[in-house]
Each structure stands twice: as structure tokens, then as C-alpha cells.
Amino acid sequence: DSGVTQTPKHLITATGQRVTLRCSPRSGDLSVYWYQQSLDQGLQFLIQYYNGEERAKGNILERFSAQQFPDLHSELNLSSLELGDSALYFCASSYGDSGNTIYFGEGSWLTVV
Amino acid sequence: GENVEQHPSTLSVQEGDSAVIKCTYSDSASNYFPWYKQELGKGPQLIIDIRSNVGEKKDQRIAVTLNKTAKHFSLHITETQPEDSAVYFCAASHQGGKLIFGQGTELSVKP
Numbered sequence A: 001d002s003g004v005t006q007t008p009k010h011l012i013t014a015t016g017q018r019v020t021l022r023c024s025p026r027s028g029d030l031s032v033y034w035y036q037q038s039l040d041q042g043l044q045f046l047i048q049y050y051n052g053e054e055r056a057k058g059n060i061l062e063r064f065s066a067q068q069f070p071d072l073h074s075e076l077n078l079s080s081l082e083l084g085d086s087a088l089y090f091c092a093s094s095y096g097d098s099g100n101t102i103y104f105g106e107g108s109w110l111t112v113v
Numbered sequence B: 001g002e003n004v005e006q007h008p009s010t011l012s013v014q015e016g017d018s019a020v021i022k023c024t025y026s027d028s029a030s031n032y033f034p035w036y037k038q039e040l041g042k043g044p045q046l047i048i049d050i051r052s053n054v055g056e057k058k059d060q061r062i063a064v065t066l067n068k069t070a071k072h073f074s075l076h077i078t079e080t081q082p083e084d085s086a087v088y089f090c091a092a093s094h095q096g097g098k099l100i101f102g103q104g105t106e107l108s109v110k111p
Helices: none
Strands: A003-009 A009-013 A019-024 A031-038 A040-048 A054-055 A062-068 A074-078 A087-094 A108-112 B002-009 B009-016 B019-025 B032-038 B044-049 B056-059 B062-067 B071-075 B088-093 B107-109
Touching: A003 A087, A009 A019, A019 A087, A019 A108, A040 A074, A040 B044, A040 B088, A054 A074, A074 A087, B009 B019, B019 B088, B019 B107, B032 B062, B044 B056, B044 B062, B062 B088, B071 B088
Parallel strands: A009 A108, B009 B107
Antiparallel strands: A003 A019, A019 A074, A031 A040, A031 A087, A040 A054, A062 A074, A087 A108, B002 B019, B019 B071, B032 B044, B032 B088, B056 B062, B062 B071, B088 B107
């Protein structure tokens, strides 16, 4: 158990809908990262937050947004969902914002039908 | 841009043999290189990492080597066991904490 908690574990929704994925980082960690894992794209970095501030951005679609709250938990919002958004979404956390060990949660399986 | 190439994509070995997975990174500013093991239905689990000021690191049956000049790093697993079967990912990081991952290697250890 990495200490990173993600909910929900599984989610099935229809195209055009909006979903929110939630992440609680390891106790004491200030950075939260979101990754998308699909069969054809591997593990793709989406976005990083450090102590509530956006720190780095990857190939995150405009339909997707994230935030980190004062209690350091984070949410990833996915809107106007398309079939191609079906993937495993991972949250990860680390203590600092650079060069620290990064621990992953168990992921949220999103299926868009 | 940043890129990490990982080979092979699949690897099958007999129990007790060694397994080697190789990665090449593109950004010479990369300074942190972790390896993750991912089992089916689970999140990536860190198994070993190395920083750019170290050439080699070992932890029991697992070792990682880094060649900064060639921008290569490798994972070595000795005395493989069936429970080592999983997908292994290498990654590189430099600007901030984000990790750029290789495409993964599916390791199968046959009893």
C-alpha cells in the first residue's frame, strides 16, 4: 500500500458526461500528480500540483481540469467525455516538487460508453 | 522534447535466469531515474531508483546502472522468480517532479 488513495476505483459513464476523480496523497506529501494510462499511449503525465499551486502541465486536454485543495487532496475533472477518454487514471504524490520519490495510487478505471 | 525509449517490449525468461531491461532518455538534464513494477489491476510500484550522481545501485536481486554519457540506464533482475512477472516501466525526471515513462516491458518468468 503506497498510502495514496484514489476514488472511485471503477466508473462507467456515457459520452458527453462529466466525472470527478479524487485523490488523497500520502501523509506529509505536498505534490500531487495525475497520469493517464491507456494501452496505446502508456503512462502519460497530465498535471502536477504542489501545495495548492499548479507546478507543471503535460498533455492535458482542455476538457480536463484539476485542482489541489488546502487539505492537499486533489480532484481531476473530466468533462464532455469521449470514448477515447476510457483509461486508467493514476494519482501520485511526493514530498517535494522536484527530484523526490513519487508514489502511485491504485488508479481509477474510467470506461466511457 | 523529452522522450524515454524502453526495450524490449516483452521478455520471457526461465526461473532463475537474469533479466535485463534497457532505457534511453533524450534530455541530458534528466537527473532522476526510477523503475516501477506494475501488476495487473494495480498501480505502479517503485522498486528501485538512481540519481545522476551515482553509476550503479543494488538492492538484493535488483540493480540499476546509469551511463550519463550515453544517456542509458538499465534494470537487472537476477535469480528471477515467477512473482517477478509483471510490467516494468523506466522513467526519467528533470524539470520539477514530473516523470516521463518508457513504454513498458512485460516480463514473464516461466517456472
